[in-house]
Amino acid sequence: MSEVSNLFSKHGRVQGDAKYLAPVLGSMTAQAAEADRSRSVAPELVAEIKKTDLMRMSATPNISGLGESIVAMADELRAAAAHCTSTAWCLWNHLCVFHHFAGLLGPGNADMLADAVSKREWFCFPAGASSQVAGVTSGGSTVLEGVAAFGSGGRYADWAGVVFKAEGEDIPRFALADLHHPRVRIDPTWDAMSLRASATDHIYYDGIDVPSERVVPWPPMYRVAFRDPDRPMIHHRYREDWEIGRASCRERV
Numbered sequence: 001m002s003e004v005s006n007l008f009s010k011h012g013r014v015q016g017d018a019k020y021l022a023p024v025l026g027s028m029t030a031q032a033a034e035a036d037r038s039r040s041v042a043p044e045l046v047a048e049i050k051k052t053d054l055m056r057m058s059a060t061p062n063i064s065g066l067g068e069s070i071v072a073m074a075d076e077l078r079a080a081a082a083h084c085t086s087t088a089w090c091l092w093n094h095l096c097v098f099h100h101f102a103g104l105l106g107p108g109n110a111d112m113l114a115d116a117v118s119k120r121e122w123f124c125f126p127a128g129a130s131s132q133v134a135g136v137t138s139g140g141s142t143v144l145e146g147v148a149a150f151g152s153g154g155r156y157a158d159w160a161g162v163v164f165k166a167e168g169e170d171i172p173r174f175a176l177a178d179l180h181h182p183r184v185r186i187d188p189t190w191d192a193m194s195l196r197a198s199a200t201d202h203i204y205y206d207g208i209d210v211p212s213e214r215v216v217p218w219p220p221m222y223r224v225a226f227r228d229p230d231r232p233m234i235h236h237r238y239r240e241d242w243e244i245g246r247a248s249c250r251e252r253v
Helices: 022-038 043-049 070-083 085-105 107-118 222-226 247-252
Strands: 132-138 141-152 159-164 173-178 184-187 200-211 215-217
Touching: 022 043, 022 070, 022 085, 043 085, 070 085, 085 107, 085 141, 085 159, 085 173, 085 222, 132 159, 141 159, 141 173, 159 200, 173 200
Parallel strands: none
Antiparallel strands: 132 141, 141 200, 159 173, 173 215, 184 200
């Protein structure tokens, strides 16, 4: 561990070396220039990253995760950013939005999330201001139709959070969509002033069905709901407010 890694505050260690991403940092460096040119992280690198336990850092142990601290995540992302900043951006997005999704989906989806975490699957949240997704509930599923914008990491991800309004309802709903569904299309638009390979994709839902248990209310003041001690949560960690910059999503709904 480097000398700077031994810095401490009253809250603990404040900087350290990468642990989980260490085996792939060389690959990040090797593809960084091509990522900038092509505006996409190499598929081979994405596959390597998905073999590391960085993917499980923000998930709690009761759903197959590591429950790592923000400091530990910062160590990984700091190292990644020095080798390929775009990759680091998309990885933070995954870690952060998973935290939010686990709070929303609650104990009824714990088994499903545990399975995804154990497989080190990638989560994203395309919900930019131009998003327009509608949902219709029929029987045991909700059918989603429309497009969601600004999907940081979308082309690398396995799951996407979807915010939509059902007809006649005031409170938006949230659904977790399988990006491997045959009626999902991902357009690598990069329509944003962001890092060159940060993958701000448009994701099209062409009538995909989502099981009703993966559809929950998305209250605009979700942090208030999360902090209600009577609200069942997968883990108390998910009551914490990790600001995910969803102003654009709030504007849309």
